[in-house]
Amino acid sequence: MWIHFDAMEYLAPAKINLHLRVGPRRDDGFHSLYSWMVTTGLFDTLRLNPAESADWQLSCDRKDLPVDGTNLVIRAAAALRQAAIQQGVDPAKLPFVSVQLRKRIPMGAGLGGGSSNAAFTLMALNRFWDLNWPVDQLNLIAATLGSDLSFFFHQPSAQCTGRGEHVAPLPSPKPRSVVLILPKISMPTPPVYKEFDRLGLGREEDLVPPADLASWMSLSAEQLLPRLVNDLEAPAFSLKPELGALRSDVEQKLRRIVRMSGSGSSLFTLLDSREQAIGAVNQLAGDSRFTAVVVPLAPQPQEPC
Ligand code: C5P
Numbered sequence: 577m578w579i580h581f582d583a584m585e586y587l588a589p590a591k592i593n594l595h596l597r598v599g600p601r602r603d604d605g606f607h608s609l610y611s612w613m614v615t616t617g618l619f620d621t622l623r624l625n626p627a628e629s630a631d632w633q634l635s636c637d638r639k640d641l642p643v644d645g646t647n648l649v650i651r652a653a654a655a656l657r658q659a660a661i662q663q664g665v666d667p668a669k670l671p672f673v674s675v676q677l678r679k680r681i682p683m684g685a686g687l688g689g690g691s692s693n694a695a696f697t698l699m700a701l702n703r704f705w706d707l708n709w710p711v712d713q714l715n716l717i718a719a720t721l722g723s724d725l726s727f728f729f730h731q732p733s734a735q736c737t738g739r740g741e742h743v744a745p746l747p748s749p750k751p752r753s754v755v756l757i758l759p760k761i762s763m764p765t766p767p768v769y770k771e772f773d774r775l776g777l778g779r780e781e782d783l784v785p786p787a788d789l790a791s792w793m794s795l796s797a798e799q800l801l802p803r804l805v806n807d808l809e810a811p812a813f814s815l816k817p818e819l820g821a822l823r824s825d826v827e828q829k830l831r832r833i834v835r836m837s838g839s840g841s842s843l844f845t846l847l848d849s850r851e852q853a854i855g856a857v858n859q860l861a862g863d864s865r866f867t868a869v870v871v872p873l874a875p876q877p878q879e880p881c
Contacts, residue, residue, distance in 0.1 A: 626673060641679060649675055686836065772808060
């Protein structure tokens with residue numbers, strides 16, 4: 577079989593949760609959410625080629641990332657292939673691929689790097705195999721792989737509900753720049769939710785869009801930051817007090833509000849311009865507990881999804 581195929585390259589962005597409200601634990605062990613998520617201009621790169629053998633191949637420039645069948649990229653590819661076969665697609669039309677992953681999004685950081693990689697794998701293979709499945713159909717597979725994948729079908733700005741898999745686009749926020757503070761602390765998600773439960777947190781009534789949400793989109797960074805909440809900060813800082821201390825120190829140094837993304841450990845603050853963001857990063861120079869980067873907030877996606 578001869579396949580006309582140039583390598584496809586995708587920029588898979590990191591997300592931040594600008595606003596994250598979490599409800600009580602559900603019977604299935606997950607928590608219902610209300611979150612406003614946006615992408616940032618921090619990207620992993622996925623390069624896909626036809627595989628040379630009848631199996632998936634994954635390589636990564638970060639040697640501490642497993643590249644076997646446990647990696648979400650391979651799990652996503654295998655799940656889509658399986659679903660397509662079940663739908664009656666001839667397996668010969670679903671050739672295996674080799675994926676080269678260039679990792680720039682830190683892991684265990686609450687930035688959704690693995691989810692972004694997996695969501696882009698689904699979108700890439702949907703094209704490569706000419707399945708042309710609509711996003712809702714891809715989403716059924718995405719939701720089996722993790723709560724954060726679905727957002728990436730609707731980037732750069734969207735609200736996520738359910739356990740994260742119900743996504744509706746939102747306008748992008750007005751601030752153009754984000755300072756990402758990347759502590760040298762890894763924060764696995766399940767213990768943070770467990771601590772959330774232990775602290776008795778989570779109220780159903782918080783799981784609604786803020787009444788004035790539409791007006792949030794036109795607020796400056798200084799106006800928007802005080803409205804943003806992350807209900808996972810309390811359990812994350814309870815588990816890792818050093819992260820809470822770091823957040824306080826950065827807030828004091830910058831004299832502005834700093835929030836955590838997802839279940840941590842990354843922190844962020846918003847700024848109206850890149851110049852202001854660079855000024856903020858310069859103020860943080862010399863602190864060895866973290867690295868800080870300036871990236872665009874909610875950059876336009878590489879191509880419509
Ligand atoms: O879906 P994902 O793999 O991101 O979830 C990781 C863990 O985070 C889950 O096993 C669960 O403990 C917790 N979680 C949750 N409620 C959510 C999302 C995640 O309790 N909405």
